[in-house]
Amino acid sequence: xxxxxxxxxxxxxxxxxxxxxxxxxxxxxxxxxxxxxxxxxxxxxxxxxxxxxxxxxxxxxxxxxxxxxxxxxxxxxxxxxxxxxxxxxxxxxxxxxxxxxxxxxxxxxxx
Numbered sequence: 751x752x753x754x755x756x757x758x759x760x761x762x763x764x765x766x767x768x769x770x771x772x773x774x775x776x777x778x779x780x781x782x783x784x785x786x787x788x789x790x791x792x793x794x795x796x797x798x799x800x801x802x803x804x805x806x807x808x809x810x811x812x813x814x815x816x817x818x819x820x821x822x823x824x825x826x827x828x829x830x831x832x833x834x835x836x837x838x839x840x841x842x843x844x845x846x847x848x849x850x851x852x853x854x855x856x857x858x859x860x861x
Contacts (some may be wrong), residue, residue, distance in 0.1 A: 755800065756831065760785050761793050765820070765828050768803060773817040794818060802827055 755761050763782050772778055775794075779785055797803040802824035808815040813825040820828065 755797060755802065755827075758789070758793055760789055761797070762831060764790070765824070767833070768818055768820050769825070769828055771774070773819055775818070778818075784858055796834055797824070802838070 756776060760782060763785075767778055767781050772781055775787075775790065779787065779790060782790075783843060792801060794805070801817045801821055802822050806817050806819070808817075837846065841848055
């Protein structure tokens, strides 16, 4: 599930905006330049299926008022992603070691 959600460069940005209170699809698109309607809808539908966001619709005639918000599970999921980001930043700064076997890069084989 994590790779399915985080594997797209837009998903974490959408999650962050939803956590910050941005709820309308049009506001999400304005806040993420380059995000297409198609990709945004795909990402939001996927997060809906996993229970990370919920969708509310108000009104019976177009234009409908659609809003998305994080579920309790979505807020928990975002906290985990934030912790992973902080860990990566610590590794990048060198304040946390991953162990030599993880960080060792293979040298190209010579023939």
